[in-house]
Amino acid sequence: MESLSPNIFTNDMNATVAFYKLLGFETTMTVPETGDDLVWAMMNNGGVTFMFQTFESMAEELPEIKRTNGGSLLLYVNVTDINGLFESIKDKVTVLKGLEKTFYGATEFSILDNNNYVLTFAQHGE
Numbered sequence: 001m002e003s004l005s006p007n008i009f010t011n012d013m014n015a016t017v018a019f020y021k022l023l024g025f026e027t028t029m030t031v032p033e034t035g036d037d038l039v040w041a042m043m044n045n046g047g048v049t050f051m052f053q054t055f056e057s058m059a060e061e062l063p064e065i066k067r068t069n070g071g072s073l074l075l076y077v078n079v080t081d082i083n084g085l086f087e088s089i090k091d092k093v094t095v096l097k098g099l100e101k102t103f104y105g106a107t108e109f110s111i112l113d114n115n116n117y118v119l120t121f122a123q124h125g126e
Contacts (some may be wrong), residue, residue, distance in 0.1 A: 005042075006075065007051040009058070009065060010115050013038045016052050019114040022092055024085075025050065048077055074110075074118045081124035082107045 010016040014036065017027060025043040032038070039057035043050050058065050068123065079085055086099050086109050097110040108122040 003049070005049040005051055007053055008115065008117065010052050012114070013041065013052060013054055015114050017041055017043070019093075020050065020052075023089060023093075023119075054063050074120055076122060077122050079121050079123055082109070082121060085121060090094060 008016075010027065017038070020038075020043050021027070023045065025045040025048075027041055028044050029042040030038050031040040040051065040053045043052070055065065089111070090098075094112040095109065096112055097108070097120075099107060099109045101107050106118055106122045106124045110120040112119055113119055
């Protein structure tokens with residue numbers, strides 16, 4: 001195995017792309033390539049790649065893909081400037097858990113994205 005790129009499903013692609021841009025992600029590829037009716041987008045920030053896709057675009061091909069009342073998924077993202085990231089987004093997102101030092105030596109905080117997924121950002125060895 002070489003990498004992991006989650007494909008996260010959403011009901012509102014434009015809101016999702018805007019949310020992740022707020023976190024510093026850049027859009028690298030979309031379907032369609034232009035326009036506002038996106039059904040899929042790939043976004044990167046450093047070594048982290050997320051793909052986003054509408055539920056409707058997979059409804060016929062994979063009807064098993066569905067979700068209600070949030071997901072039982074936490075995306076854990078390692079960063080190099082935890083304090084800078086927290087300060088730049090804390091007033092623009094829903095913070096679930098503020099900056100704290102863990103027993104295993106990481107500094108972390110958790111937020112809720114616009115699709116009710118939990119994102120935990122961590123810096124180890126700080």
